[in-house]
Amino acid sequence: xxxxxxxxxxxxxxxxxxxxxxxxxxxxxxxxxxxxxxxxxxxxxxxxxxxxxxxxxxxxxxxxxxxxxxxxxxxxxxxxxxxxxxxxxxxxxxxxxxxxxxxxxxxxxxxxxxxxxxxxxxxxxxxxxxxxxxxxxxxxxxxxxxxxxxxxxxxxxxxxxxxxxxxxxxxxxxxxxxxxxxxxxxxxxxxxxxxxxxxxxxxxxxxxxxxxxxxxxxxxxxxxxxxxxxxxxxxxx
Amino acid sequence: xxxxxxxxxxxxxxxxxxxxxxxxxxxxxxxxxxxxxxxxxxxxxxxxxxxxxxxxxxxxxxxxxxxxxxxxxxxxxxxxxxxxxxxxxxxxxxxxxxxxxxxxxxxxxxxxxxxxxxxxxxxxxxxxxxxxxxxxxxxxxxxxxxxxxxxxxxxxxxxxxxxxxxxxxxxxxxxxxxxxxxxxxxxxxxxxxxxxxxxxxxxxxxxxxxxxxxxxxxxxxxxxxxxxxxxxxxxxx
DNA sequence: CTACCTTTGTTTAAATTTTAAACTAACCAT
DNA sequence: ATGGTTAGTTTAAAATTTAAACAAAGGTAG
Numbered sequence: 001x002x003x004x005x006x007x008x009x010x011x012x013x014x015x016x017x018x019x020x021x022x023x024x025x026x027x028x029x030x031x032x033x034x035x036x037x038x039x040x041x042x043x044x045x046x047x048x049x050x051x052x053x054x055x056x057x058x059x060x061x062x063x064x065x066x067x068x069x070x071x072x073x074x075x076x077x078x079x080x081x082x083x084x085x086x087x088x089x090x091x092x093x094x095x096x097x098x099x100x101x102x103x104x105x106x107x108x109x110x111x112x113x114x115x116x117x118x119x120x121x122x123x124x125x126x127x128x129x130x131x132x133x134x135x136x137x138x139x140x141x142x143x144x145x146x147x148x149x150x151x152x153x154x155x156x157x158x159x160x161x162x163x164x165x166x167x168x169x170x171x172x173x174x175x176x177x178x179x180x181x182x183x184x185x186x187x188x189x190x191x192x193x194x195x196x197x198x199x200x201x202x203x204x205x206x207x208x209x210x211x212x213x214x215x216x217x218x219x220x221x222x223x224x225x226x227x228x229x230x231x232x233x234x235x236x237x
Numbered sequence: 238x239x240x241x242x243x244x245x246x247x248x249x250x251x252x253x254x255x256x257x258x259x260x261x262x263x264x265x266x267x268x269x270x271x272x273x274x275x276x277x278x279x280x281x282x283x284x285x286x287x288x289x290x291x292x293x294x295x296x297x298x299x300x301x302x303x304x305x306x307x308x309x310x311x312x313x314x315x316x317x318x319x320x321x322x323x324x325x326x327x328x329x330x331x332x333x334x335x336x337x338x339x340x341x342x343x344x345x346x347x348x349x350x351x352x353x354x355x356x357x358x359x360x361x362x363x364x365x366x367x368x369x370x371x372x373x374x375x376x377x378x379x380x381x382x383x384x385x386x387x388x389x390x391x392x393x394x395x396x397x398x399x400x401x402x403x404x405x406x407x408x409x410x411x412x413x414x415x416x417x418x419x420x421x422x423x424x425x426x427x428x429x430x431x432x433x434x435x436x437x438x439x440x441x442x443x444x445x446x447x448x449x450x451x452x453x454x455x456x457x458x459x460x461x462x463x464x465x466x467x468x469x470x471x472x473x474x
Numbered sequence: 475c476t477a478c479c480t481t482t483g484t485t486t487a488a489a490t491t492t493t494a495a496a497c498t499a500a501c502c503a504t
Numbered sequence: 505a506t507g508g509t510t511a512g513t514t515t516a517a518a519a520t521t522t523a524a525a526c527a528a529a530g531g532t533a534g
Contacts, residue, residue: 003241006239006285008245008246009248009286049329076316081292179493180511181494182494201501204502205499205510419522436482438531440479441530442481442482
């Protein structure tokens with residue numbers, strides 16, 4: 001038992017993980033809750049923060065415990081602390097956000113969660129707590145992020161074509177399709193792509209395969225104003 | 238006394254408030270700590286969250302208690318939870334962020350704080366806890382925010398000239414001076430300004446006075462992609 | 475009252491960038 | 505060989521941006 005002079009809230013983390021498999025829609029990783037409250041409901045992976053671990057560490061630990069998904073980068077999304085958001089009492093939750101390649105991150109339930117599954121974004125079930133609100137914010141963040149940071153590094157296979165990269169952008173931005181010629185020239189001029197070969201065995205002119213140039217990608221990701229990239233994508237969006 | 242089955246962290250809020258008075262630099266509101274730890278050191282206003290108040294409410298309450306500053310809009314910045322960030326034990330702090338007009342928000346110390354003062358941004362003293370890190374993040378957020386949201390509503394007097402608005406942008410972005418003619422046309426075409434009269438008694442051609450068009454301003458502030466505004470400012474930055 | 479100073483505000487032509495049409499290339503299947 | 509399909513290039517017209525030159529509206533000094 002632990003005793004304090006003043007009352008204290010519980011603190012949890014929740015993790016919003018987007019997965020991509022090359023298709024026209026993103027997926028999201030959810031768990032089915034094995035305990036009360038909301039037993040049997042779907043929810044974001046997450047749980048209580050240990051006193052001797054940092055917040056991000058807690059997020060990664062809970063995610064792996066509940067879904068088996070690991071080896072990913074997370075970024076902080078928002079902290080939810082409405083007085084009544086959890087029926088167990090005052091619980092403040094720091095939400096995290098991540099993008100992964102679906103092939104490398106299968107979901108397998110364990111411990112607290114009875115199931116862990118990838119859901120298509122427009123087929124999400126009803127969610128426990130205020131998790132719908134968290135996901136709404138995450139969607140906004142993702143749409144905003146795309147505009148000032150490069151995406152793809154975590155979502156695509158190591159080598160990919162410009163067509164695949166464009167498909168990803170169209171998926172994330174939920175746009176029909178933007179001009180292929182211009183996407184090409186603009187993305188290439190950012191310098192984040194490096195040619196690594198050509199497609200094999202396709203029934204048409206083989207596309208050039210690219211990989212991300214780590215250094216240029218990193219630089220774009222860090223410059224928070226996103227000038228080059230924004231200008232590169234500021235069309236048809 | 239309050240007893241729990243598992244240990245719990247303390248939860249605080251910290252508030253980064255920027256003030257503007259028409260000059261070439263922004264100011265920031267700090268307090269001198271009246272109690273341990275870091276007694277006598279300067280720090281961001283802030284304090285413990287009550288269990289029956291929302292996070293934002295706690296931020297506004299602590300700010301008013303410590304500095305007398307009230308009636309402002311805050312937005313969440315980031316949550317700091319490193320294990321060793323506070324010598325008193327595990328303390329997780331949700332940082333908030335705000336912009337105010339200095340004329341309307343004088344600082345007057347009270348309660349926990351012995352002093353409350355506005356500091357020029359490049360003359361900040363050494364700070365308690367990890368507050369320097371918080372301010373660094375706030376500065377980044379401010380610079381990023383300017384690019385996709387209109388600013389000025391909270392920072393300028395009700396009526397102002399285009400010159401004053403431009404001065405503000407130059408101050409916030411920390412740029413020398415950008416093209417006056419283009420600033421004019423770009424800002425005007427966003428439709429966020431409304432003419433309300435002319436300057437009086439100035440030793441030169443009097444400038445037109447503007448106020449923000451609430452509706453148009455609000456709309457720009459909400460559309461998270463910031464298209465119009467970004468294009469309006471994407472020059473010389 | 476006049477000349478002049480300062481800052482505001484407008485017009486516009488040249489430079490740059492964007493857009494998308496037309497075209498060319500590469501591969502497989504039949 | 506021919507056709508189907510997707511990849512990739514060239515380029516001229518359209519749109520936008522940039523900044524030079526200029527005009528306007530006050531106050532002030534003599």
